[in-house]
Amino acid sequence: MVFLLGFLARRLLQGAAIIGLVSFAVFALLRVIPGDPVRLMLGPMTPDYVVEQTARQLGLRDPLLLQYLRYMKGVMKGELGRSFTKAPSGEAVGGNLDLNRGERAKVFDLIAGTLPLTFQLAGLALVFAIIIAVPLGLLGGLHADRWPDSLALYVASVFVSVPNFWLGIMLALIFTAQLGWIPSIGYNGFVYTVLPALVIAVEIAPIVIRSLTVSVAATMQQPFVEIALLRGLSRRQVIISHVLRNSAVPVLNLFGVQLGTLLGGVLIVEYIFSYPGLGFLTVQSVLQRDFPTIQAIAMVTTSVFVLINLLVDLISAYVDRRLDY
Amino acid sequence: MSTTSPTDATSASLATAKERSAARRMWAVASSYTQFRIGLTIFVILAIVTIVWPLLSSASATKLMIADRAMPPIFLGGRWDHILGTDQLGRDLLLRSLIGLQNSIAIALAAVILMFVIGSVIGMIAGFFGGWLDIILMRLTDAQLSIPLIILAITILTVSRPTPAGVILVLALSGWPTYSRVTRSITLSERRKEYVRGAQILGASSFRIMLLMAQLILPPIAFVAVLDVARMMIYEAILGFIGIGVQPPIPSFGNVMADGRKYLINAWWIATMPGVLLFTSLLSINLMGASLERARNRLYKGTI
Numbered sequence: 001m002v003f004l005l006g007f008l009a010r011r012l013l014q015g016a017a018i019i020g021l022v023s024f025a026v027f028a029l030l031r032v033i034p035g036d037p038v039r040l041m042l043g044p045m046t047p048d049y050v051v052e053q054t055a056r057q058l059g060l061r062d063p064l065l066l067q068y069l070r071y072m073k074g075v076m077k078g079e080l081g082r083s084f085t086k087a088p089s090g091e092a093v094g095g096n097l098d099l100n101r102g103e104r105a106k107v108f109d110l111i112a113g114t115l116p117l118t119f120q121l122a123g124l125a126l127v128f129a130i131i132i133a134v135p136l137g138l139l140g141g142l143h144a145d146r147w148p149d150s151l152a153l154y155v156a157s158v159f160v161s162v163p164n165f166w167l168g169i170m171l172a173l174i175f176t177a178q179l180g181w182i183p184s185i186g187y188n189g190f191v192y193t194v195l196p197a198l199v200i201a202v203e204i205a206p207i208v209i210r211s212l213t214v215s216v217a218a219t220m221q222q223p224f225v226e227i228a229l230l231r232g233l234s235r236r237q238v239i240i241s242h243v244l245r246n247s248a249v250p251v252l253n254l255f256g257v258q259l260g261t262l263l264g265g266v267l268i269v270e271y272i273f274s275y276p277g278l279g280f281l282t283v284q285s286v287l288q289r290d291f292p293t294i295q296a297i298a299m300v301t302t303s304v305f306v307l308i309n310l311l312v313d314l315i316s317a318y319v320d321r322r323l324d325y
Numbered sequence: 326m327s328t329t330s331p332t333d334a335t336s337a338s339l340a341t342a343k344e345r346s347a348a349r350r351m352w353a354v355a356s357s358y359t360q361f362r363i364g365l366t367i368f369v370i371l372a373i374v375t376i377v378w379p380l381l382s383s384a385s386a387t388k389l390m391i392a393d394r395a396m397p398p399i400f401l402g403g404r405w406d407h408i409l410g411t412d413q414l415g416r417d418l419l420l421r422s423l424i425g426l427q428n429s430i431a432i433a434l435a436a437v438i439l440m441f442v443i444g445s446v447i448g449m450i451a452g453f454f455g456g457w458l459d460i461i462l463m464r465l466t467d468a469q470l471s472i473p474l475i476i477l478a479i480t481i482l483t484v485s486r487p488t489p490a491g492v493i494l495v496l497a498l499s500g501w502p503t504y505s506r507v508t509r510s511i512t513l514s515e516r517r518k519e520y521v522r523g524a525q526i527l528g529a530s531s532f533r534i535m536l537l538m539a540q541l542i543l544p545p546i547a548f549v550a551v552l553d554v555a556r557m558m559i560y561e562a563i564l565g566f567i568g569i570g571v572q573p574p575i576p577s578f579g580n581v582m583a584d585g586r587k588y589l590i591n592a593w594w595i596a597t598m599p600g601v602l603l604f605t606s607l608l609s610i611n612l613m614g615a616s617l618e619r620a621r622n623r624l625y626k627g628t629i
Contacts, residue, residue, distance in 0.1 A: 014464070014467075017464065018464065018467055018468050021464070021465075021468045022468050025468075026480075029480060029481075030480075150359075150360070153360060153615055153619070154360065156615065157360070157608060157611045157612050157615050158608060160555070160607075160611050161555065161604055161607035161608040161610075161611050162604055162607075163559050163562055163563070163578075163600060163603055163604065163607070164559070164563075165562070165563055165566050165582070166562075166582060166596075166600035166603070166604070169582070169586055169589065169596055169600075170597065170600070173589055173593060173596075177589070177590060210615075210618075214622060257470070257503070257506075260470055268563055268567075271567070282479075283479065283567070286479045286480055294480070305470075
């Protein structure tokens with residue numbers, strides 16, 4: 001128990017360091033790039049002195065480190081600032097912005113509004129991916145070098161070769177536009193999640209298939225599998241309680257490493273389907289130079305990344321008791 | 326000291342002999358797989374078509390021919406001079422796709438080589454010297470890994486003018502952490518081996534020892550990097566699709582498909598055909614890459 005607490009404390013501290021590093025990098029990057037967000041907020045017709053005045057009001061002319069510290073002080077209090085460009089309704093305010101801060105949406109609300117949708121999408125995608133990948137990977141690993149193995153390899157190679165945005169366009173064209181079976185553009189109920197989730201699942205599945213095939217095949221070579229069979233356990237029991245359990249660890253670890261790829265996939269797919277999640281918000285914020293929102297999104301994704309990796313390690317240690325923290 | 330160089334040379338030549346045979350064995354095992362042969366065949370055919378067709382074709386990839394716009398592909402009643410049909414401005418789709426493929430492979434290859442070099446140098450330094458250098462480099466790697474490629478790419482490329490060099494740099498920047506992780510972990514285990522200690526005792530410099538180790542460690546990683554070429558080709562297409570990759574009028578898979586998306590209902594082939602070509606080329610590369618990966622797993626039994 002003490003070990004566990006020590007481990008948690010160490011990892012959380014490391015995680016905090018990573019989040020600090022990433023948020024400062026993004027903060028600095030956003031401020032050295034050309035393109036004045038105040039100019040975009042106020043529109044091209046605004047006189048220069050008004051732009052300058054607003055920039056001062058927003059604190060955008062202070063030294064970089066001071067701005068960052070002020071920002072982090074706010075973050076500690078749970079204050080993520082207000083969007084430069086969006087009204088609370090989610091619409092872009094653009095050129096006709098009233099200087100009244102109350103008019104602009106809180107970044108916290110924007111992210112809180114999109115996060116559940118993105119989690120729903122990612123969750124459904126994971127379910128689809130597991131349904132596709134686990135049987136294929138397991139069979140491929142159990143029958144190494146026979147046809148299930150080849151099948152797993154071919155399916156994985158085909159899936160990994162499909163460009164996600166192209167698949168998204170094709171699915172929307174065939175199933176939404178031509179056949180009219182499933183609606184998919186925008187969001188108006190749970191059905192709208194199905195096609196985007198399918199695209200992401202096709203992207204994740206090959207990773208799972210490959211690593212599961214390899215790790216199941218490796219586990220089958222272990223002496224304890226043979227011993228379990230000699231002990232009189234049925235093949236089925238051995239596979240479920242010994243093989244699957246031991247093969248899960250490498251797959252879980254890989255999942256932690258591949259999380260960045262997954263987030264990237266979510267972003268593109270949301271963009272294709274105009275699915276109003278975190279990814280769509282990200283693309284919009286970047287295109288509109290909405291600094292506070294980009295900044296917060298970078299911090300949220302990094303935190304999610306750190307937490308899920310921590311969770312992956314905890315689950316791995318739970319599944320395979322031989323691993324220490 | 327006179328004994329130093331012969332021993333050193335022997336261990337080095339032993340190491341290279343082992344490495345050579347390992348790389349060759351890996352190639353031999355991989356090329357015995359059916360999927361590798363299928364992949365190679367498709368790849369060779371595509372490569373020949375990609376190089377030869379633009380030279381033979383009378384069509385132009387960038388010249389507008391409004392009279393011939395949105396012409397369907399040949400199997401839907403099109404004309405033979407536009408086998409895959411034409412786009413919304415009358416440009417030959419096959420030619421545009423093939424030039425897109427050329428650009429895509431060149432960019433992906435350059436990005437993978439760059440990320441391989443950056444990643445393996447950082448990983449070897451971290452694994453070899455250990456200590457605080459290791460901690461700093463690996464935290465840096467973690468931080469880099471935790472920013473999704475797409476967010477990084479969009480941020481950098483929207484604010485700077487997207488050029489092919491910029492795209493290569495962004496892709497490489499996002500890909501190196503995986504290489505530095507793998508290289509570091511192998512370097513850690515390899516460092517304890519006898520030939521390294523031997524070289525150390527004989528007074529070889531750290532740089533020299535790392536060169537020696539690199540010959541052993543890097544080839545298997547380089548083989549599997551083939552898979553990353555395919556991944557980078559997808560990312561290049563994604564960037565082009567969002568409008569921050571290779572810029573029009575130079576055709577790339579991404580920008581051709583982004584244009585085609587606007588005409589999806591009336592001329593679905595504009596977005597579809599380049600995708601089919603991209604998919605086929607990625608499949609050929611991935612089949613070869615997967616075979617190489619499998620061969621490596623078999624030869625190294627999970628040690629790398």
